[in-house]
Structures are given as C-alpha cells and as structure tokens.
Amino acid sequence: MGVPLLDIRDLTVAFASDGGTVHAVNGISYALSEGETLGIVGESGSGKSVHVLAMLGLIPMPPGRIERGEVLFQGRDLLTLDDRALRRVRGGEIGFVFQDPMSSLNPAMTVAAQIVEPLRIHLGLDGAAARRRALELLDLVRIPDAARRLDQYPHEFSGGQRQRVMIAIAIACKPKLLIADEATTALDVTIQAEIIGLVRELKREIGMAIVWITHDLGVVAGIADTVQVMYAGRILERGPVDDLFADPRSAYTLGLLRSLPDLAGGTKGRRLQPIEGAPPDMRDPPVGDPFAPRNRYATERCFREAPPLAQAPGAAPGHLVAAWYDLRGLLARERAAP
Amino acid sequence: MTRAAPYPLLSVRNLSKHYPLRSWWGGTASVFKAVHDVSFDIRPNETLGLVGESGSGKSTIGRAVTMLNPPTSGTVAFQGTDLARLSAREMRGMRRHIQMVFQDPYSALNPRMNAGAYVMEPLLLHDTGRSRAELRDEVAGLFERVGLDPRFARRYPHQFSGGQRQRICIARAIALKPRFIVADEPIAALDVSIQAQVVNLLQDLQDELGLSYLFISHDLRMVRYLCHRVAVLWRGRIVEMADSETLYGDPRHPYTRRLLAAVPVPDPVVERQRVSAIGLTAPPSSETGHDLTEVAPGHWVAQSAAG
Numbered sequence: 177m178g179v180p181l182l183d184i185r186d187l188t189v190a191f192a193s194d195g196g197t198v199h200a201v202n203g204i205s206y207a208l209s210e211g212e213t214l215g216i217v218g219e220s221g222s223g224k225s226v227h228v229l230a231m232l233g234l235i236p237m238p239p240g241r242i243e244r245g246e247v248l249f250q251g252r253d254l255l256t257l258d259d260r261a262l263r264r265v266r267g268g269e270i271g272f273v274f275q276d277p278m279s280s281l282n283p284a285m286t287v288a289a290q291i292v293e294p295l296r297i298h299l300g301l302d303g304a305a306a307r308r309r310a311l312e313l314l315d316l317v318r319i320p321d322a323a324r325r326l327d328q329y330p331h332e333f334s335g336g337q338r339q340r341v342m343i344a345i346a347i348a349c350k351p352k353l354l355i356a357d358e359a360t361t362a363l364d365v366t367i368q369a370e371i372i373g374l375v376r377e378l379k380r381e382i383g384m385a386i387v388w389i390t391h392d393l394g395v396v397a398g399i400a401d402t403v404q405v406m407y408a409g410r411i412l413e414r415g416p417v418d419d420l421f422a423d424p425r426s427a428y429t430l431g432l433l434r435s436l437p438d439l440a441g442g443t444k445g446r447r448l449q450p451i452e453g454a455p456p457d458m459r460d461p462p463v464g465d466p467f468a469p470r471n472r473y474a475t476e477r478c479f480r481e482a483p484p485l486a487q488a489p490g491a492a493p494g495h496l497v498a499a500w501y502d503l504r505g506l507l508a509r510e511r512a513a514p
Numbered sequence: 515m516t517r518a519a520p521y522p523l524l525s526v527r528n529l530s531k532h533y534p535l536r537s538w539w540g541g542t543a544s545v546f547k548a549v550h551d552v553s554f555d556i557r558p559n560e561t562l563g564l565v566g567e568s569g570s571g572k573s574t575i576g577r578a579v580t581m582l583n584p585p586t587s588g589t590v591a592f593q594g595t596d597l598a599r600l601s602a603r604e605m606r607g608m609r610r611h612i613q614m615v616f617q618d619p620y621s622a623l624n625p626r627m628n629a630g631a632y633v634m635e636p637l638l639l640h641d642t643g644r645s646r647a648e649l650r651d652e653v654a655g656l657f658e659r660v661g662l663d664p665r666f667a668r669r670y671p672h673q674f675s676g677g678q679r680q681r682i683c684i685a686r687a688i689a690l691k692p693r694f695i696v697a698d699e700p701i702a703a704l705d706v707s708i709q710a711q712v713v714n715l716l717q718d719l720q721d722e723l724g725l726s727y728l729f730i731s732h733d734l735r736m737v738r739y740l741c742h743r744v745a746v747l748w749r750g751r752i753v754e755m756a757d758s759e760t761l762y763g764d765p766r767h768p769y770t771r772r773l774l775a776a777v778p779v780p781d782p783v784v785e786r787q788r789v790s791a792i793g794l795t796a797p798p799s800s801e802t803g804h805d806l807t808e809v810a811p812g813h814w815v816a817q818s819a820a821g
C-alpha cells in the first residue's frame with residue numbers, strides 16, 4: 177500500500193459553549209489509500225462533519241479548537257498549513273461537498289460564477305474555456321437545460337439540484353480526494369445512482385480516493401470499500417464492507433442495521449425498532465465506552481474503561497471494533513437459546 | 515395504524531406553479547412551469563407520500579398547499595375552505611393547523627434565535643395566556659419527543675449538527691398540535707435509528723391527534739412503511755397515485771418502476787450485483803400521456819403508460 181494518501185492521527189476537536197466544552201471529536205485515527213472509498217456512517221452528532229471540516233481548516237476558531245492530532249495529506253500535515261496553502265489544497269487536490277448546500281453556495285452569485293471560480297484559480301482556465309467546462313460539468317451531474325440554468329441563482333434550484341451543483345464544483349478539478357458529506361440526501365434514487373456511477377468512473381479514471389459520509393446504509397453498501405461507524409466522537413467499528421455488514425461486531429452497528437424498515441413491506445404495521453436511550457452529553461462524555469449505557473450487551477468493564485479500536489477476533493483482517501464484549505458469541509448464544 | 519377517514523381534510527385541484535424566468539436584460543421574459551395541473555386529496559388521519567425526481571416540483575407543491583408560496587392557478591381547500599380567499603388575518607389563524615418542516619433546516623432556522631426560543635415562538639403567538647414557565651416545560655417536552663436533550667435549548671443553530679437542526683424544526687412544527695403537516699424530507703439528515711424514532715413519533719401523533727401528513731421523501735423504504743397512499747411526481751406532474759401496497763406491488767408507470775428498481779439495498783453483495791445489472795438506464799421519454807386514468811379502484815396512472 178505504501179504511504180497512505182490521507183492519514184489522520186488522534187484528531188481531537190472541541191467547542192467552547194456556555195454550558196461547558198463540547199467534545200465533538202475524541203481522538204480519531206484512520207488512514208485512506210489512493211483510490212480507496214471509505215464510507216462513514218454513524219450517529220447524528222457524532223463528529224462526522226466536524227472532523228472533516230476541521231481537517232480542511234473550516235471550523236470557526238474560537239469557539240472551535242483542535243486540541244490534538246495530525247492530518248497528513250500526501251505526507252503534509254494540513255493542520256499546520258497557513259490559509260493560503262490550505263486554499264490551494266481545498267477545491268484543488270481535495271474536492272468537498274458539504275452537508276448544507278445553502279450555506280456553502282453564495283446566494284448572491286450565479287451558479288456559473290461559482291463553478292467557474294475554482295476552474296480559474298486551480299486550473300488557470302480563461303473565461304470562455306472555464307464557462308464551457310462549467311456547462312459540461314452541469315450536464316455531467318444531470319442538470320436539465322444546463323445552458324439556461326448556468327446564469328440562475330442558487331435559490332432558483334431545487335434541493336437536489338443545489339447538491340448537484342456542489343458535486344460539480346467538487347469534482348471540477350479532478351481531485352485526488354473527494355469528501356462528500358451527505359451529498360446525495362436530496363436526490364431521488366435514480367439520479368443518486370447516476371451520480372454514484374459518475375463518482376465511480378472518476379475513481380477508475382484518476383484514482384480518486386473518496387470519503388463518503390451518509391446515513392444511507394444501502395448507498396454505503398454499494399459504494400464503499402471500507403466502512404467506518406462513528407458514535408460520540410469516536411470510531412466504534414471499521415472494516416471491509418462485506419465483512420462489516422455480514423458480521424457486525426459493535427452493538428451500535430447492529431442497532432443501526434435493525435432500525436431499517438423493509439422495502440418489501442414486511443415491517444408495515446409493526447413499530448420500527450430504534451436503539452433505546454439517548455446519546456451521551458458531549459460536554460461530559462462518559463469515561464468508558466460511550467455506547468455502554470444503551471447497550472444491553474455491555475459488561476461492567478465497558479462502563480469503566482473505553483475499549484481501544486482493535487482487530488475483531490475471527491473477523492476479516494482489518495475489521496476492527498471497539499468493544500470489550502464479544503457480540504458474535506453473544507448473538508450465537510441468543511440464537512441457540514430457546 | 516389508524517384507519518383513514520373517508521372525506522378530505524385537504525383538497526388540491528388543478529394546482530399549477532410557474533416561476534418567472536429572467537431574460538438577459540433583467541426583465542421577465544417567460545415562465546418556467548414547475549408544476550402542472552396537480553390534484554389530490556388528503557384525508558384526516560392519512561399520510562400521503564410524495565416521491566419523485568429531484569426538481570420535479572415536490573417542494574413547490576409543499577409550499578403551495580401551505581400558501582407559503584401560493585399556486586399560480588388551482589385551488590387548495592382545507593376543511594372545505596379555499597385558502598386563497600382567506601384574508602391575511604384569517605390565514606394567520608389557519609397557520610396553527612397547517613405546519614411545514616422545510617427541506618433545508620439551516621435556512622429555515624433563525625441564526626439569531628436560540629433553539630428553545632425558536633420552538634416556543636409559535637406557542638407564544640397562538641397559545642397566549644400561558645406562563646413562561648409552563649411554556650418552557652412544554653418546549654422541554656417537545657425536545658425530548660424528538661430525541662434532543664432539553665438542555666440544548668440555549669444553543670444557536672450553528673452549534674448543532676445537521677440532524678439535530680432538523681429535529682428542532684420538527685419540534686416547532688408539532689408544537690401547536692396542528693391538523694396537517696407538510697414534511698419535506700424530514701428524515702434525510704438523520705441517522706437511521708433516529709429516523710425510526712422520528713417516524714414512530716409521527717405515527718404516535720397521528721394516532722393521538724388524528725393529524726395528516728404530506729410526506730415528501732426520497733426514502734422509498736420509509737415511504738412504503740409510513741404512507742397510506744403515495745403519489746409519484748415526474749416533471750411537474752403526478753404520473754401515478756395509489757395506496758402504497760398497490761404502488762409498490764404493482765407499479766404501472768415506467769418512471770415509478772425505474773424509481774423502485776433504483777432503491778439501494780443495505781447488503782453489499784446484493785447491492786453491487788443490482789448496480790451492475792441496471793447500469794445507467796436512459797430516463798423514460800417525455801412522451802407518456804398526461805391524463806390520469808383509474809386502472810383499478812384508487813390506482814391512477816398517467817394515460818399512455820396505462821395500457
């Protein structure tokens with residue numbers, strides 16, 4: 177594998193707030209190789225967005241503070257770069273789509289102007305060439321009647337059309353790394369499939385690596401090589417996609433998989449099964465495993481001591497879990513019990 | 515699930531919405547026809563799902579039936595009252611019964627108002643005469659119902675994650691116990707466990723208060739689970755509408771079929787096979803007929819596709 181494209185080490189991010197410090201990201205580490213697609217799923221509020229914003233230098237400081245860690249991108253620590261150097265990386269070698277398209281598109285600028293800008297800055301295209309490329313990009317993300325729409329403003333686009341504009345901007349410079357945070361939530365499933373196909377093509381063509389953050393477990397199943405499950409600012413489980421879905425080792429992952437209704441209608445009329453309980457208050461995170469209070473398999477040790485992320489016994493190599501309990505054994509015993 | 519009552523709470527007839535298109539010199543050159551001639555009913559206690567292509571006009575319909583951005587033509591009747599004929603004052607009174615959860619929670623929230631005040635605002639406007647302490651308790655209860663820590667009430671919108679913001683909007687929409695809620699992608703930003711929690715909540719409220727929903731969503735799995743009936747929108751028109759069992763079991767319009775075939779499956783082995791099998795199919799041609807035909811009781815399909 178050689179040197180990873182992205183290597184995050186012990187990243188820790190907090191926010192000052194009037195009720196105390198919010199510990200949003202608590203010492204997460206992971207690496208991503210060239211051409212690899214990492215799917216990140218997890219609890220709402222678990223630090224998925226904050227950790228990628230932090231690595232791109234985009235959290236407001238204060239109240240935000242990066243307490244520890246390194247983010248090595250092609251060997252350089254992004255956290256030590258100055259603003260100018262970071263701006264060259266963002267939108268150039270790293271393309272990103274934020275969760276909230278309205279707050280990242282400028283409401284006072286036409287869509288054309290916003291797509292053309294990175295093309296001029298990063299690729300040095302002149303006005304006419306950049307506009308031609310912008311038109312191609314809007315076509316590529318399936319915006320109908322793209323020529324007319326180029327000169328419209330963001331509020332004239334539907335939710336999913338705005339997301340597609342963001343995706344067009346993110347891939348405009350053929351980045352080495354694409355970070356997509358809930359990038360297809362406003363798309364219908366057919367256009368979503370086309371956009372995912374497009375991203376896959378880019379991955380094949382230019383070896384682009386992808387961090388794909390989503391709540392849609394079906395999308396993750398289709399796009400990811402590796403899946404990572406986050407909870408309360410930590411990684412609870414991580415592994416090759418097939419192994420993680422077939423043999424989940426964290427009780428939280430299992431709870432997510434069991435919350436889904438069934439497309440064939442089998443769950444109709446039955447109550448859905450969310451995970452019992454509420455996530456911890458991140459101003460005062462628990463000392464032990466943050467999921468322990470909601471986990472019926474938790475052992476006494478889980479409440480005292482946070483488990484490290486380590487190889488799950490008997491699972492595929494690289495399938496890691498942070499758990500003191502053995503979920504597979506417990507489930508097997510449950511199935512065996514009458 | 516409660517049985518839906520037979521008469522409509524909301525009745526939408528021939529609703530169209532046009533947006534002006536600017537010409538290069540800044541004037542209004544022509545219009546963009548976002549929604550054409552859409553009609554449907556929603557009964558008390560009923561959830562109608564609205565699904566379809568991105569950009570097909572779902573949010574436009576949601577804003578039109580709540581009169582936040584009234585239709586260009588057509589009527590919207592709520593409990594028999596034509597909403598377009600109400601005075602501004604009457605409409606304000608009506609608002610307590612008709613609420614909306616917006617697709618983009620961040621732009622719906624007021625950046626200068628903390629989350630508690632935002633949820634309390636409709637209570638202050640409509641439920642006058644209650645003490646601040648009572649209202650604060652009520653807001654705390656609403657936070658709990660949507661799975662948010664009541665202590666978050668003093669935080670401002672930018673201090674929340676995407677899913678937390680969406681739940682603040684849901685808490686505000688249910689604060690006045692309305693009769694009808696337009697929920698525009700209310701669960702897309704939530705993790706699947708909280709999705710299940712919010713959907714259970716929507717059903718509980720329906721059982722308790724008999725309220726109705728127009729549930730706009732791209733999540734066809736959840737739409738099947740939650741909705742009594744489903745309308746499929748394509749290029750500004752309803753191309754198919756039926757009770758959800760029929761629509762999922764016997765889809766007739768090519769767009770509906772294409773949509774159902776594209777739902778991702780949360781199993782990597784199945785999903786990779788499915789993706790390589792369907793590939794990138796061409797969209798259906800725009801030549802299908804426009805008039806809805808009733809192919810079976812309650813099952814409507816745009817005409818030329820019905821044969």
Ligand SMILES: Nc1ncnc2c1ncn2[C@@H]1O[C@H](COP(=O)(O)OP(=O)(O)OP(=O)(O)O)[C@@H](O)[C@H]1O
Nearest residue numbers: 191200220221222223224225226673674675676677
């Ligand atoms: N400016 C801020 N001040 C205080 N807390 C913040 C701020 N920004 C984010 N947070 C908190 O940090 C935590 C992590 O937020 P983040 O946006 O990363 O969640 P997420 O995993 O992306 O969730 P979602 O799936 O809902 O988008 C949340 O608890 C959030 O409330």
Ligand SMILES: Nc1ncnc2c1ncn2[C@@H]1O[C@H](COP(=O)(O)OP(=O)(O)OP(=O)(O)O)[C@@H](O)[C@H]1O
Nearest residue numbers: 332333334335336533548568569570571572573574
């Ligand atoms: N204010 C506006 N001015 C001009 N055109 C608009 C305006 N608002 C929406 N449109 C256009 O009307 C069409 C319907 O938009 P709408 O937001 O209703 O779609 P939608 O079905 O909700 O899509 P999505 O699933 O992507 O949210 C789109 O083509 C959009 O570009």
Ligand code: SF4
Nearest residue numbers: 278283330331332621
């Ligand atoms: S009005 Fe338009 S530009 Fe302004 S916040 Fe809403 S969508 Fe964005």
Ligand SMILES: [Mg+2]
Nearest residue numbers: 225275675676
């Ligand atoms: Mg997020």
Ligand SMILES: [Mg+2]
Nearest residue numbers: 334335573617
């Ligand atoms: Mg919409």
